[in-house]
Amino acid sequence: MSTVIDVAKEANVAPMTVSRVVNSPEKVKPETREKVFAAMKKLHYKPNTAAKNLVTKRTGVIDIYIPAAIDLSNPFTMHFIAGISKTLSERMYSFLILRDMKAQHPCDGYIATGLLRDETLEFAHYALNDEKPLVIFGHAQIDDVDCIDVDNVQGSYMAVKRLIEAGHKHIAMVNVAEDKDYPIDRLNGYKKALLEAGLPFREDLVKYSVNSPSGGEYAALELFSGDNSLSAVFCATDTIAIGLIRQLERMGKKVPLNISVVGFDGLGHHLLSTPRITTVQQPIYEIGRMLATALLERIEGRTQRIEKLVPPVLLEEESVAERK
Secondary structure, three states: OOOHHHHHHHHOOOHHHHHHHHHOHHHOOHHHHHHHHHHHHHOOOOOOHHHHHHHHOOOOEEEEEOOOOOOOOOHHHHHHHHHHHHHHHHOOOEEEEEOOOOOOOOOOOEEEOOOOHHHHHHHHHHHHHOOOOEEEEOOOOOOOEEEEEEOHHHHHHHHHHHHHHOOOOOEEEEEEOOOOHHHHHHHHHHHHHHHHOOOOOOHHHEEEEOOOHHHHHHHHHHHHOOOOOOOEEEEOOHHHHHHHHHHHHHOOOOOOOOOEEEEEEOOOHHHOOOOOOEEEEOOHHHHHHHHHHHHHHHHOOOOOOOEEEEOOEEEOOOOOOOOO
16 A cells, blocks of 8 residues: 555655645645646555544535525536536545535535525525635625625626627517526626617516526517517526527527527537527536635635636527628
8 A cells, every 4th residue: 555655756755745735735836736646646545534634623524505496417516516526526525415504514614506695694604603614606795705606797798799799689688587696697797788789778678587498488478479679588597598499489480590599507508409509608617616626725724705706708609690
């Protein structure tokens, strides 16, 4: 069985450096860290995490809170967990997916997503009262709570601007009917693009639905039963866009020939539609890694608060046509 000394010789570093890589990798230069990880992998060296946790009085477990209403099999959740898992596994941490906010068991910290607006402060109090750090996928002004989010305002602005640049002047929006920050942010981005282009914002052109294909189908019926001047729709999620396009086809309206559609998420759903949906991609896997890194830094003693917005990317597909 390989030892710390074996790894140190293989990586051409001091044994103390190997120990630092195992216990506090953020304190080691990236190039040195990679050399040590490569040596550990080559020699099949596995740190004694139980002994480490006994010394540091840590459990080696992170709780990931994902509300029961969010399907664990959807692309968002899978990308989110995969990113977190990648970073935690590199640091020899395990994780537990928490579906009940009030469930209690030993852990070293929390990562939370999908919180309703009134739940964010409640969860923060719960975590901080337990003297455990918390990082949130979202944004909130709470002391000692790190927040990392997609720039939803910029993303929806990009989506609507794409439609405007294609010549569309009558653009509706289908938003998510949830009391969370991201639907508000995506509505604000929609408004921002209209205002910049000198187009009026109309409340009657904003519909709210559940985040599902059936919600998109219902929104299509609401939007296109009366106002025939509409030529484009921005959907706050790709899931809604899939249902909207499906219903438009049933109503004899072709996408993008008659109606252009842009979605939001870019996690694979947009490729399952016919036509494939032009969308705004949020880098959920990368954000999962960032959240895990931020939490581990908190556990290691960082005190400075992090609040970060990650820029999304517009993915051009087949659901937008130029308006003549």
